Amino acid sequence: MFSDVRTTDLFVGESLIPAIIPVLRELGIEEKVKAFSVYKPGATVWVHPDLMAEASFAGGMNTLPTYAYNTNRRHFDALLLQTAREAGVPIVEMRAGIQVQNGKVALSDETLSACRAYFNGQPDFFIDASGRKRIFSNAMKLPERKGERMDTALFAHVKELEFSANYGDIHMHLATRGWCWRIPLPDRTSVGIVINRETLANYGTSSEEQFDRYIQEDPKISPFFKNVERISAVQKYSNYQLQSQRITGKNWALVGDAAGFLDPVFSSGLYFSMKYASELAATFDSSSGSTLRSYEKRWHREIASWRKMIEIWYNGRLFTNFKMGNDRLSTFLGKRIGKHAIRHFTAIFTGEAVLNRYSMWLLRFMTGPLLNFMYFFRMHRYKVKDLEL
Numbered sequence: 001m002f003s004d005v006r007t008t009d010l011f012v013g014e015s016l017i018p019a020i021i022p023v024l025r026e027l028g029i030e031e032k033v034k035a036f037s038v039y040k041p042g043a044t045v046w047v048h049p050d051l052m053a054e055a056s057f058a059g060g061m062n063t064l065p066t067y068a069y070n071t072n073r074r075h076f077d078a079l080l081l082q083t084a085r086e087a088g089v090p091i092v093e094m095r096a097g098i099q100v101q102n103g104k105v106a107l108s109d110e111t112l113s114a115c116r117a118y119f120n121g122q123p124d125f126f127i128d129a130s131g132r133k134r135i136f137s138n139a140m141k142l143p144e145r146k147g148e149r150m151d152t153a154l155f156a157h158v159k160e161l162e163f164s165a166n167y168g169d170i171h172m173h174l175a176t177r178g179w180c181w182r183i184p185l186p187d188r189t190s191v192g193i194v195i196n197r198e199t200l201a202n203y204g205t206s207s208e209e210q211f212d213r214y215i216q217e218d219p220k221i222s223p224f225f226k227n228v229e230r231i232s233a234v235q236k237y238s239n240y241q242l243q244s245q246r247i248t249g250k251n252w253a254l255v256g257d258a259a260g261f262l263d264p265v266f267s268s269g270l271y272f273s274m275k276y277a278s279e280l281a282a283t284f285d286s287s288s289g290s291t292l293r294s295y296e297k298r299w300h301r302e303i304a305s306w307r308k309m310i311e312i313w314y315n316g317r318l319f320t321n322f323k324m325g326n327d328r329l330s331t332f333l334g335k336r337i338g339k340h341a342i343r344h345f346t347a348i349f350t351g352e353a354v355l356n357r358y359s360m361w362l363l364r365f366m367t368g369p370l371l372n373f374m375y376f377f378r379m380h381r382y383k384v385k386d387l388e389l
């Protein structure tokens with residue numbers, strides 16, 4: 001395994017979802033992760049400063065642990081590397097270089113000579129886990145699918161913020177033109193804003209100025225950032241919605257962000273990377289019944305579900321559904337339907353039911369045709385467009 005050093009200590013991917021816990025257990029590292037993380041029992045979404053939607057992970061179908069962690073990413077990555085080392089994986093600490101011929105990957109001469117101790121000639125199979133560097137996709141010019149959003153995310157650490165409710169949850173806030181997150185970490189709070197770059201340009205020229213001004217000046221989020229003190233530089237991410245159309249080939253496979261990344265909103269990145277790393281590993285075990293083909297098929301199917309969820313977050317349908325449902329929670333029908341829907345929606349967002357056909361159908365139906373029908377017959381008065389991000 002080749003491991004290049006990160007150029008920054010500050011890296012996104014701090015909030016985990018329950019579906020990652022089985023992978024941490026499989027690796028035997030959950031207790032170690034817990035030691036440098038904050039226990040995360042759910043997610044809290046602030047539609048505006050005095051209307052919040054709480055989703056406890058215990059409200060799903062309970063086939064998964066009902067919690068996750070908010071973690072220190074630097075410690076998390078170091079732990080994964082150490083775990084690999086202890087399992088006997090030889091780790092070459094350098095940036096791997098590759099060459100491609102006739103759709104087959106090979107190590108560059110320089111990289112090959114740096115690891116002569118491990119290989120007699122070229123390795124048989126290659127996995128690209130290089131994250132957004134996407135080294136195989138770039139070298140092979142693999143067809144890719146870009147997402148519709150062209151947002152910029154600015155992210156930094158600030159001195160511990162006060163949480164008026166639900167400490168431990170990730171808190172997501174709808175801003176005037178985008179959204180922001182607050183993630184409680186052991187001795188600090190992670191804050192990120194996700195917004196289109198034209199809006200951001202009105203808040204200054206440097207990332208630091210834009211970040212500091214936006215969280216103080218947007219009236220929908222500023223109440224949550226009183227006396228905020230930034231303690232890190234600001235990292236900027238843009239154009240991150242990118243997915244490869246092919247993730248396996250003659251002697252190679254892609255995993256993690258190198259295969260594709262959709263959006264930060266549901267904290268699915270690390271879960272998705274680690275779950276499919278585990279599935280990819282299973283394809284090398286002939287008794288597992290898994291093949292590269294089935295790996296690729298499952299990956300595409302699951303990413304399509306996450307894409308749908310992300311779409312309804314940005315197009316306003318999820319919040320419209322929440323507001324409409326909230327008005328009806330005290331009625332006989334509203335209580336029953338609401339309970340059923342919340343159970344399925346929670347299970348989807350924890351990763352538990354993301355491949356469950358009925359749950360996904362219900363989400364599509366309730367945020368699509370049902371909303372339209374009820375609006376048409378004046379059974380609710382919310383315009384989806386008003387809650388679009």
Ligand SMILES: Cc1cc2nc3c(=O)[nH]c(=O)nc-3n(C[C@H](O)[C@H](O)[C@H](O)COP(=O)(O)OP(=O)(O)OC[C@H]3O[C@@H](n4cnc5c(N)ncnc54)[C@H](O)[C@@H]3O)c2cc1C
Binds near residue numbers: 129133258263
């Ligand atoms: C704004 C934003 C917020 C996010 N928030 C969350 C969140 O809260 N929760 C979550 O789960 N996910 C989140 N994500 C997604 C998450 O960061 C990624 O999905 C996750 O880091 C992917 O892991 P990875 O291992 O594929 O890639 P990376 O974490 O990028 O790791 C790739 C590694 O490969 C190394 N490397 C690169 N090239 C080479 C080479 N040639 N040779 C050797 N090594 C190399 C790099 O140094 C790096 O260590 C967020 C993403 C964004 C953009």
